[in-house]
Amino acid sequence: MTHAFRTLLSGVKSLYLHPMRSLLTVLGIFIGVASVIWLMAIGEGISKKAQEQIESLGADNIIVSTIKPPNEALSSASGGRGMQIPEYGLTRADYARLVETIPTVVNSAPVKDYQETFQNGRWKVDGRLVGCTASYVDVVKITLFEGRFFTDEENAEGCDYCVLGAGVAQTLFPYEEPLGKLIRVGDNYYFRVIGVANSRAPSAAIGSSLKSEDYSYDVYVPLQTMQTRVGDTVVVRRSGSMEGETVQLKQITLKVGSVADVMQTSELIKLTLDRYHNKFEDYGITVPLELLEQAKTTRMMFNVFMGLIAGISLVVGGIGIMNIMLATVTERTREIGIRRALGAKRGDIVRQFLVETIVLSVVGGGLGVLVGLTCSPVTQFAMGIIKRTNPELLASLPPIVQELKPIIVFWSVPLAFVISILIGVVFGVYPAIRAAKMDPIEALRHE
Amino acid sequence: MNELNKNNVAEQTSGGGLVFAANLSGVKREYVLKGETVYALRGVDLAVPKGDYVAIMGASGSGKSTMLNLLGCLDRPTSGKIWLGDDDITTLNDNKLSEIRASRIGFVFQSYNLIQQLTVIENIEVPLFYQGNMSLRSRKRCVELAKMVGLGERLNHRPTQLSGGQQQRVAIARSLVNDPYFILADEPTGNLDSKTTAEILDLLDHLSEQGRTIILVTHEDDVGARSKRIVRLRDGLVESDTRLRPI
Structure with a gap:
């Protein structure tokens, strides 16, 4: 020693x-x-x-999103006749099929969105108009700062209610209480504010099928209302020509009952969808669990x-x-x-x-x-x-x-x-x- | 001369206690230098009884250094036998030789050879450290030895803070700490002035009087003259072996 x-x-x-x-x-x-x-x-x-x-997307979620196929594929599928508006992406029928046929799915949120301009008097902001159902709150984990989200019944009725993202609420209503006020969406529509969401950290861009999303400039409206008012076809006028596309749903988020079933369910989803999307690839499946791995x-x-x-x-x-x-x-x-x-x-x-x-x-x-x-x-x-x-x-x-x-x-x-x-x-x-x-x-x- | 040594060997091997501190019999040492064989020692017999004070002298190249290395167990002879006490060291391996050095030999060098980063007391302790034999009692013994050589006041000094004479005293204290069979001193006064030389030689005389065995290698006649016996080497052989004083 x-x-x-x-x-x-x-x-x-x-x-x-x-x-x-x-x-x-x-x-x-x-x-x-x-x-x-x-x-x-x-x-x-x-x-x-x-x-x-990745976890904020939910490990028990599967996200199916519409992907725009290459233009050549679109024009060949539409038969190449002059002014055809191409149609692609997820459909309401897809949504129904998925929800009804796959037993492991416990909740679901179909979503459709556009870029729009929101206006309240002289206050104006560009953001995303999101058409969704009541389940969206649970599936995507939005919390409300004030007010409430719309219900399934209101969605079915096609009510003109909307819930503002934090950024939109701040820009459009800097000095006043937004609840109960009307905001103008685009040129033609008015929606009544019934809720304001809490601000949320932007999500990361993950894989190839999900873009990075900033939720604070979202305005949530009932999907049904959006469909009846705006329709599925969007036409963009450019100098001298018109371009458009018909898309029924942008994204379907499916919640699986148990994390253990996620991988199998995602395969099942692919099998189900492939039968109806055999012309070209116009959708993608993102599995946060897989991303986690x-x-x-x-x-x-x-x-x-x-x-x-x-x-x-x-x-x-x-x-x-x-x-x-x-x-x-x-x-x-x-x-x-x-x-x-x-x-x-x-x-x-x-x-x-x-x-x-x-x-x-x-x-x-x-x-x-x-x-x-x-x-x-x-x-x-x-x-x-x-x-x-x-x-x-x-x-x-x-x-x-x-x-x-x-x-x-x-x-x-x-x-x-x-x-x-x-x-x-x-x-x-x-x-x-x-x-x-x-x-x-x-x-x-x-x- | 040879007859006498052979008798001594016979006497030792027949038992009867430790009579010789060191005993060399027919020791040869050859080595090859640049393809040529050098005969450093060509059959040396030398018996050093206990209590003797031997000065080994000779011109350079006479085999002094080789003799010193062999006596110090730093080298092994090509042939012949060397006993330190009862043990023939010619057959021992490196580790055993190290143990012998640590327990039976007290080295004193021309250039003191203290370890620079250690204090006086720590330097004195080194052989005990390598014997694996350190205790509070041994620390006390080191202090006593330091006092004996007149350095009781400088226990915690470092070698660089001491004069040459003082350093050589520390070295002598160190050579005594393991209670060796003999002190092997290699030109201990070679680096000292005449005054300190006298002091160191007085110290060696004093140790000899106490019964210590001393083997001193030198080429200075007046240093050799202080010993009890002068062994002169020449070309690897003992030239003369003269007793000056009784043991």
């Missing part, structure tokens, strides 16, 4: 003889360990955020990649230690000779130098862990500075980076520390053995 302690003490003393050199040697391991912890924490922060966004794989790959980078920097640090230890061994040849003459065995010399390298790497690893743990506050601080000095730069970054909150992966700390010790052993063995192999007579003669 005292023997081991003395060996350690003697090693520390030897290192303390050249504090600057020891410090610089430690730097490599220090940076390696700190970077392991930092990279893992940042990676974890980003993937956690992505996961949250993908995100996990991506995260693992990301971690491996980060580990690789950190591993390289640790190896570089180790080589630095080895280099210095080799120089130290040469420099201390005489001391080795003295110790051997006074009775040190080869093993004693190996132990002495090994202890020194391990002390170096443990100190480096310890400092690295300490600095690694500051990852979160330092990142926040840096973000704060960028926000104050250069807000444009911050705004140009993707939102996931803007809201980056590193999360320290708890096992990365012991891992990094243990690796740093291993590096000390691995890269210390060669110099130590070289020291021990010296001929004591030669070593004593060394000047």
Whole structure:
């Protein structure tokens, strides 16, 4: 016990003889360990955020959306006769089939939307007019700030009620209470406000079939009302020509009773729909659960990649230690000779130098862990500075980076520390053995 | 001369307690240097009884250093036998030799050879450390030895803070800490001025009077003259073996 302690003490003393050199040697391991912890924490922060966004879509949801097929496919299907308005996408019949034939579906929300201009007197805003049913609130997880959502009966009757997104409500009614007021939608229609939704974080763009959505400029109206008033066909006039399309439903969100059934249900949906959508591909199925699995794989790959980078920097640090230890061994040849003459065995010399390298790497690893743990506050601080000095730069970054909150992966700390010790052993063995192999007579003669 | 040594060997091997601190019999040491064989020692017999104070002298190239390395268990002879006490060291492996060095030999070098990062007291302790034999009592013993060589006030000084004479005293204290069979001193006064040389030689005399066995390697006649017995080497052979004083 005292023997081991003395060996350690003697090693520390030897290192303390050249504090600057020891410090610089430690730097490599220090940076390696700190970077392991930092990279893992940042990676974890980003993937956690992505996961949250996917989860906000609902792990038990399946989203079927209309995709516009390529123009060539459309024109060939319509027979290529001059002014045909192409028809594609999900239909109300599809919706009925899905809901009625698939037993695992417990809730559903058909949706249709257009870009529209909303107006209240002189206040005007562009947004999305969303036709939906009462179940939309549950399936998409909207919460209301005030008022209420419309009911199924009101939908069936075709009531002219609407619920405003937070952004629309703020822009159109900056000074007054929106509930009960009429807003003008497009040129022709008026809807009465019966509710205002809470603001919601925009969703991420996921896969190929879902665009990133900002819910705050939505206005929700009953699907039935939208259908009777606007119809399925939208015509856009451009200079000299007219373009249009007929789409019945933009999106159907289906809620599955149990998460375990999600994958099978999505296959069933595909089978059901393919029979009626055999002309061209005009719909896509997004399964958040599947995306979650993908995100996990991506995260693992990301971690491996980060580990690789950190591993390289640790190896570089180790080589630095080895280099210095080799120089130290040469420099201390005489001391080795003295110790051997006074009775040190080869093993004693190996132990002495090994202890020194391990002390170096443990100190480096310890400092690295300490600095690694500051990852979160330092990142926040840096973000704060960028926000104050250069807000444009911050705004140009993707939102996931803007809201980056590193999360320290708890096992990365012991891992990094243990690796740093291993590096000390691995890269210390060669110099130590070289020291021990010296001929004591030669070593004593060394000047 | 040879007859005498052979008798000594016979006496030792027939048992009867430890009589010789070191005993060399027909020791040869050859090594190859740049393709040429160098005969450093060509059959040396030498018995060092307990309590003797032997000065090994000779010109450079006479085999002094080789002799020193062999006596110090830092080297092994090509042929011949070397006993330290009852053990033939010629057959021992590196680890065993290290143990012998740690427990039976007290080294004193020309250039003191203290370990720079250790204090006086820690330097004295080193052989005990490698014996794996450190305790509070041994620490007390180190302090006593430091006091004996006149460095009781400087226990926590580092070698760089001491004069050459003081450093050599520390080295002598260190050589005594393991209660060795003999002190092996290699030109212990080579780096010192005449005044400190006298002090160190007085210290060695004092140790000899206490019954310590000392083997001193030197090329200075006046240093050799302080010993009890002068062994002169020439071309790897013992040229003369003269007793100056009784043991």
